[in-house]
Amino acid sequence: MRIGVFDSGVGGLTVLRALLHRIPAADYLYLGDTARLPYGAKSRDTVARYAASSAKFLVSEGAEYLVIACNTASALALDAIRDAVPVPVLGVVETGANAAEASSTTRDVLVIATAATVESHAYAAACAARQLRALEKACPLLVPLVEEGWIDHPVTAEVLRVYMSELLQQASEAALAPDTLVLGCTHYPLLRAQIERAVPPMLRVIDSAEVTAEQVAQTLNAGPPQPIRPRTRFFATDSVTKFRALGSRFLGQPIDGVDLVDLGG
Amino acid sequence: MRIGVFDSGVGGLTVLRALLHRIPAADYLYLGDTARLPYGAKSRDTVARYAASSAKFLVSEGAEYLVIACNTASALALDAIRDAVPVPVLGVVETGANAAEASSTTRDVLVIATAATVESHAYAAACAARQLRALEKACPLLVPLVEEGWIDHPVTAEVLRVYMSELLQQASEAALAPDTLVLGCTHYPLLRAQIERAVPPMLRVIDSAEVTAEQVAQTLNAGPPQPIRPRTRFFATDSVTKFRALGSRFLGQPIDGVDLVDLGG
Numbered sequence: 001m002r003i004g005v006f007d008s009g010v011g012g013l014t015v016l017r018a019l020l021h022r023i024p025a026a027d028y029l030y031l032g033d034t035a036r037l038p039y040g041a042k043s044r045d046t047v048a049r050y051a052a053s054s055a056k057f058l059v060s061e062g063a064e065y066l067v068i069a070c071n072t073a074s075a076l077a078l079d080a081i082r083d084a085v086p087v088p089v090l091g092v093v094e095t096g097a098n099a100a101e102a103s104s105t106t107r108d109v110l111v112i113a114t115a116a117t118v119e120s121h122a123y124a125a126a127c128a129a130r131q132l133r134a135l136e137k138a139c140p141l142l143v144p145l146v147e148e149g150w151i152d153h154p155v156t157a158e159v160l161r162v163y164m165s166e167l168l169q170q171a172s173e174a175a176l177a178p179d180t181l182v183l184g185c186t187h188y189p190l191l192r193a194q195i196e197r198a199v200p201p202m203l204r205v206i207d208s209a210e211v212t213a214e215q216v217a218q219t220l221n222a223g224p225p226q227p228i229r230p231r232t233r234f235f236a237t238d239s240v241t242k243f244r245a246l247g248s249r250f251l252g253q254p255i256d257g258v259d260l261v262d263l264g265g
Numbered sequence: 266m267r268i269g270v271f272d273s274g275v276g277g278l279t280v281l282r283a284l285l286h287r288i289p290a291a292d293y294l295y296l297g298d299t300a301r302l303p304y305g306a307k308s309r310d311t312v313a314r315y316a317a318s319s320a321k322f323l324v325s326e327g328a329e330y331l332v333i334a335c336n337t338a339s340a341l342a343l344d345a346i347r348d349a350v351p352v353p354v355l356g357v358v359e360t361g362a363n364a365a366e367a368s369s370t371t372r373d374v375l376v377i378a379t380a381a382t383v384e385s386h387a388y389a390a391a392c393a394a395r396q397l398r399a400l401e402k403a404c405p406l407l408v409p410l411v412e413e414g415w416i417d418h419p420v421t422a423e424v425l426r427v428y429m430s431e432l433l434q435q436a437s438e439a440a441l442a443p444d445t446l447v448l449g450c451t452h453y454p455l456l457r458a459q460i461e462r463a464v465p466p467m468l469r470v471i472d473s474a475e476v477t478a479e480q481v482a483q484t485l486n487a488g489p490p491q492p493i494r495p496r497t498r499f500f501a502t503d504s505v506t507k508f509r510a511l512g513s514r515f516l517g518q519p520i521d522g523v524d525l526v527d528l529g530g
Contacts, residue, residue: 034307035307035308035311036301038303042299042300042503042504043300043503043504043507046300046503140409140412140413141406141409141410141413141415141420143409144405144406144408144409145406147405148405148406150406154423155406155420155423155424155427158419158420158423159420162420238307238308238311239307239308242308264529
């Protein structure tokens with residue numbers, strides 16, 4: 001089985017990392033559309049166009065199953081991607097909503113994400129379809145803080161404190177009793193420990209990377225992980241040097257070769 | 266005279282704002298290549314391709330003079346832009362370096378900018394050509410803080426304190442005696458007061474927007490400003506709603522109409 005994993009940048013490598021651990025018997029193709037990132041600030045039409053061309057590229061390289069490890073593309077463009085390619089497509093918004101459904105007993109959940117993901121209200125819609133109420137909050141400073149490497153930095157702790165207290169205040173005003181917090185951006189798993197420290201202990205934090213890997217494994221009947229070394233090819237649409245340097249932090253292991261591809265634009 | 270002003274996003278509106286004030290008798294065309302921003306994280310080839318197509322668009326709309334109000338494009342793509350269009354082109358890196366030359370008596374200057382601008386060392390090169398030594402520092406958190414609207418926020422003050430103390434420490438280690446700090450990103454003028462509070466008083470802060478407007482006025486022999494209401498057309502390659510909302514803060518006045526244009530990609 002050859003699994004294609006797509007993100008606008010390196011954030012989706014947190015999903016690939018979880019997949020490599022959970023389904024090591026598969027082959028992987030990873031595409032970061034780094035020339036056109038970030039998708040988070042772009043309109044639905046633009047994101048749909050970029051994501052569809054990226055998905056087509058992965059299928060042309062042999063992907064038999066696609067994981068959209070980009071919350072913005074999953075939120076704004078999943079239908080466009082499914083229309084564009086003839087293989088099964090799983091997006092991180094649905095896997096996050098599935099995990100929230102399994103986690104929540106109060107049926108009230110919180111979601112933090114980029115501005116575009118929040119504006120799309122894709123998580124709220126996916127949660128509503130599962131009889132969950134979701135309160136979404138945009139946290140636009142978290143991605144640049146992660147990319148700056150300020151993971152254990154007091155500024156990041158203070159930014160999280162501000163964002164989380166605003167979110168809990170809004171939840172209280174909306175008379176919600178949340179017990180689950182979904183990390184709706186693939187950069188956020190790197191801040192998981194810091195986020196868990198910034199919220200009350202009764203909030204269970206859902207890491208979209210982990211839950212996505214588990215759901216892909218279930219869909220593919222992958223069985224428990226075997227001790228096999230998976231093969232992965234990496235593609236980026238902009239500087240492969242930058243992709244390698246930044247990406248290794250997200251993947252949790254060195255990235256050797258990255259192929260530069262031109263998708264136009 | 267019809268002046269075209271180009272930036273990857275809304276940041277260049279700080280330059281347009283200074284131009285409208287300094288040369289109100291001109292007509293203006295402003296293009297924000299918002300579908301493809303930010304240029305700051307992209308490679309030289311990609312930035313050159315995007316900037317050249319944007320410059321050609323402005324000339325096709327009647328621009329007789331181009332101001333590249335985007336530090337990344339000025340740093341990485343000024344030659345590509347000059348090759349692409351038949352009109353005079355002025356970039357904010359050269360106007361910033363000119364102003365630093367006029368300001369500095371110690372001949373040592375500091376520059377803060379995006380990662381791509383710093384990696385290009387365009388300011389160091391422009392300063393060296395003027396017999397100035399320049400120490401450059403990337404400050405990647407400042408743009409998202411400005412776009413989040415956290416201008417007078419304690420987090421921004423702390424981020425500036427960290428960045429500025431690192432920069433002054435590096436200057437000290439390099440045995441520099443800087444007396445001038447160039448704001449090498451068009452978002453930074455919105456943080457000018459906060460930056461001035463974060464640095465020692467002997468550092469003069471150079472605002473690229475103001476000095477660019479003054480140098481355009483000199484080049485065009487514009488004379489002192491007359492009480493005329495200039496006309497401006499705005500173009501963006503992505504969501505015009507977002508451009509209007511965010512841009513008004515940078516321009517310092519409401520933006521009425523924005524035309525959506527498709528430059529491909």
